[in-house]
Amino acid sequence: MRVFCIANQKGGVGKTTTAVSLADTCAKTGARTLLADFDPQCNATSGLGVAPAANTPLTTESASPLTCATHIPNLDMLPGCRNVAEIEVLTRCNESAMQQIRQQLQQTMEGYDFVLFDCPPSLGQITQLALSAATEIIMPIQCEFFAMEGLVQMIEVIKKAMHKRQNNDLQFGGIVLTMYDAGLELTHEVEKEVRDFFGGIVFDTVIPRDAAVSEAPSHALPILEYAPRSRGARAYTELCMEML
Ligand SMILES: Nc1ncnc2c1ncn2[C@@H]1O[C@H](COP(=O)(O)OP(=O)(O)OP(=O)(O)O)[C@@H](O)[C@H]1O
Ligand SMILES: [Mg+2]
Known part of the structure; x- marks a missing residue:
């Protein structure tokens, strides 16, 4: 099982778009795929026409499955929940509550070949929960002026998550440049800065700015x-x- 955590504390950089698109392409390989929406905005959930969950998932023992099928073959979803921020409150300074949620999450992921987490734009407990279950981190970076801002904190959180894990089973999967506009000088400047700084962990593939991409969720x-x-x-x- 490969578990991808799509994260960046910056908002609007293309996390959800990347999570939904990659989950769909993973499912198309014939592999059993789960897309877990960990963002209270529930954009990944509504972007696939799934109803958000009424209750915060993973916080209580549940007899019925937390996941549901989507209209795409091989793609299931752990729907988002508007109250998922409850996890932040429940687990703050409460390691045993976090442990229980992690166990529920592990059970939920059983049987899938690929799991993708769409994280909220924060470095809180929810992102850390996703990092604790992930095998690879995928970080979308938008080609704009403040692209690198805040990345130092993000990398600190990732390093801590890696440090907590044994056997180096959490890796940096890669950075993907999103909303790439080859006609803009700024895009090339940001690309150069990101590639110079991060080197080989930046994907060769860039995601162009494309109106169809922004229309698809509607x-x-x-x-x-x-x-x-x-x-x-x-x-x-x-x-x-490239990712697989
Ligand atoms: N390649 C693209 N071309 C055009 N528009 C895009 C592209 N990628 C994302 N967008 C649009 O940019 C906006 C932000 O993208 P998205 O919701 O994926 O970011 P996010 O990082 O998940 O945001 P948040 O931090 O709020 O969760 C959305 O309106 C989306 O449709
Ligand atoms: Mg999002």
């Missing part, structure tokens, strides 16, 4: 279903191949 479809011939769909397919 049709409750991943980009590959909404506009299979679009530049965005091609880029996410290439990114998935």
